[in-house]
Amino acid sequence: MDWFFNFPDMSRSDLREFKKTVDFAFTDFSRTYGQGIEDFFEPLLMFLVWFEKLFINTPWPVIIFSILLLAWIGSRSILIVVGTFLSFMLIGYFGMWEDTMSTLAIILVATFLCIAIGIPLGIAMARSNKVQAAIVPILDVMQTIPSFVYLIPVVMLLGIGKVPGLIAVCIYAIPPIVRLTNLGIRLVDKDVLEAADSFGANYWQKLFGVQMPLALPTIFAGVNQTIMMALAMVVIASMIGVKGLGLPVLRAISNQYLALGLMNGLAIVILAIIFDRVTQKFGLRMQKYRNEGKD
Amino acid sequence: MNSKNILIKVNQLYKIFGDGDKSALDLVKNGMGKDELLEKSNCVLGLNNINLNINRGKIQVVMGLSGSGKSTLIRHLNRLIEPTSGEILFNNTNILNLSSKELIQFRQNNMSMVFQKFALFPHKTILQNVGYGLAIQNISKDEWSEKAQKWIKRVGLDGYETYYPGQLSGGMQQRVGLARALATDAEILLMDEAFSALDPLIRSEMQNILLDLQSELHKTIIFITHDLDEALKIGDRIAILRDGSMVQDSDPQEIIMNPADEYVSDFIKDINRARVIQAKSIMTPTNTKSSGATVKEDMVLEDILQIMSDAPSKPVTIENSKGKVTGKIEMVNLIEGMKRPKSLGTNITG
Structure with missing residues (x-):
């Protein structure tokens, strides 16, 4: 009855062997291909470095002006623009300007990557149930x-370094954009698609003329979520060498610096709120036709 | 019927929904009905041996209750649904043999469709909606918007070009649907319960717009409806479906005078016969002029009654559209014609 009370597990030595095999196999793999993979990502690294420098080296009034302009274009809301202005002034005043710029740079690149990969993936999922079953x-x-x-x-x-950090952020942040692109396209009214079919629209005309525009609010909710999740990863990514607001937070944890942790943490929150409000407003404006008076 | 006038010919069309539709097809061909098939093979019988000739330039109504397969049938004509077996000839080419590229061409050039729930593009303006069928043919924007403009005007929506469908009422939305279908200049217009979602007054108005347009355009229209009054008002021919089978396909007058079976009788039970039956259906054929007034062949009994009430004993003369005398009607015929036939029962309710 021994097996009844003790789980019949692998022997310790077998388990050790198993772990060793996996570890060695991966170490071998990374020794053999690591350099190649690193070379492959070299251009991305160069771009990341350049992009971050661009943010840091551009004079702060120019950056703030550009951000306010974008916030206005996105939201068309004075309140949001004023809030954004005050937030960035506060961040700068408390000496977090450079870190905020680094974070901003990596978030933007990560979001762009997620959109560039995620939306086509979502479209492929919406097109075929098999692809969906494989990706979900x-x-x-x-x-x-x-x-x-x-x-x-x-x-x-x-x-x-930066590249593994970026990859980690993307792995964490890409699922919402893929899921919501898929969902948005699948939710498009069948009657409307039938109408497009009946007039002889081909696949691409239906995709770009009907499905994508009607799915856009949902897709945009996905973009919004992706940005939020990317921001949430900033602290963890700083553990593997991503500069920015995450690093001081990490230092604050290990040294119990309450003020430092709070300041940088709140700066991340402020960024998140600004991104969220601007993209949400933008998403709402894109479905203007839904909000205008109905009979 | 002259075979030259036939534009669309549907031959032995079967549609069975569900897995194993091929084996189910044999069962249906051997006479199995809809309910039995569902029980035996879990397949739904959509269409059962449909044969239909649709004349060029006429309005062919397809009527039936919900679930009778009428919407399924109309979707076969532009292959939004693929049949299980059978053929559909358009100008003698079987459209079921078209490749997907040819099918797209066919849909762009030959057929357009109006939907029960309008199915307008909510994110496009009225102008873009109406021009959609043309815009996807890679026609320049100037050209398609000019044509779209013309049709928007024609259906009476001048000034609404920049509105979105959500801002219009149901009746206006369906005018957009109609304009969108007409804008491609397709020869065939498929109308799937196009006016069913509208309230009675608007529906009647839309029917008049359609008849008005038809007198000028002479399209071949396949019109689906479950409303007999609508069918009688606009149909040149009426086909009646029941459980996926064709029960009767004939002249509207013929349907009222000689319903093929109880199902059709049920359909026509409640109509106002005096307002629908025309003189030619009840007249006694003769070449000689009678003593009373002269009326046209297609005058309805109600109007003849009005005329005869002045001189009830004098039979009226009936003449055809060319003014030739073709028959006469006496008061007795009139009463007989308005009376419900025995097969429809005599109980009067209400």
Whole structure:
């Protein structure tokens, strides 16, 4: 009856062997291909460095003006523009300007990457049930696996730095945009699609003329979520060498600096709120036709 | 009927929804009905051996209750639904053999459709909606917006070009739907319960707009409805479907005078016969002029009654559209014609 009370597990030595095999196999893999993969990401790294420098080296009034302009274009709301202005002044005044610019740079690149990869993926999922069935479990894993777990292989392959940080952020932030693109396209009214069909629209005409425009508010909710999740990853990404607002937070945790942690944490929150409000307003404006008076 | 006038010919069309539709097809061909098929093979019988000739330039109404397969049938004509077996000839080419590229061409050039729930593009303006069928043919914007403009005007929506569909009432939205369908200059117009979602007054108005347009355009229109009054008002021919099978396909007068079976009788039970039956359906054929007034063949009994009430004993003379005498009607015929036939029962309710 021993098996009844003690789980019949693998012997310790077998388990050790198993872990060793996996570790060695991956180490071998990263030794053999690591350099190649690093070279592959070299242009991305160059771009990241350049982009971050651009943000940091541009005089602050120019940056603030550009941000306010974008906030206005996106939201058309004076309140949001004023709020944005005050927030950035406060951030700068408390000496977090440079870190905020670094964070802004990586968030923007990560969001752009997520959109560039996520929207086509979502379209492919909406087109075929088989593709959807294949991708959904992958997204589930990406969203539930603790970020530290996939940091390990990423760091083993690429070391510490901006690129592995960016990849980690993207893995965490891409699922919403993929899911919501898929959902948005699938939710488009069947009658309307039938109408497009009956007039002889081809696949691309339906996709870009009918499905995407009607799915846009949902897709935009996905973009919004992706940005929020990317911001949430900033602290974790700083553990593997991403500069920005996450790094001081990390230092504050290890040294119990309450003020430092709060200041930088709140700066991340402020960024999140600004991004959220501006993109949400923009999303609402895109569906203007839905809000105008109905009979 | 002259075969030259036939534009669309539907031959032995079957549609079975569900897995294993091919084996179910054999069952249906051997006479299995809709309910039995559903029980035996879990397939739904959509269309059962439909044969239909649609004349060029006429309005063919397809009528039936919900679930009778009328919307399924109309979607076969532009292949929004693929049949299980059968053929659909358009000018002697079987449209079921078209490749997907040819099908797109066919839909762009030959057929357009009006939908029950309008199915307008909510994110496009009225102008863009009406021009849609042309815009996807890569026609320049100037050209399609000019044509769209013309049709918007024609259906009486001048000035609404920059509105979105959500801002218009149901009746106006369906005018947009109609204009969108007409803008491509397609020869065939498919109308799937196009006016069913509208309230009675607007519906009647839309029917008049359609008849008005038709007298000028002479399109071939396939019109789906479940409303007999509508069918009688606009149909040149009426086909009646029941459980996916064709029960009767004939002249509207013929349907009222000689319903093919109980199902059709049920349909026509409640209509106002005096307002629908025309002189030619009840007249006694003769070449000689009678003593009373002279009326046209297509005058309805109600109007003849009005005329005869002045001189009830004198039979009226009936003449055709060319002024030739074709028959006479006496008061007795009139009463007989308005009376409900025995097959429809005699109980009067209300």
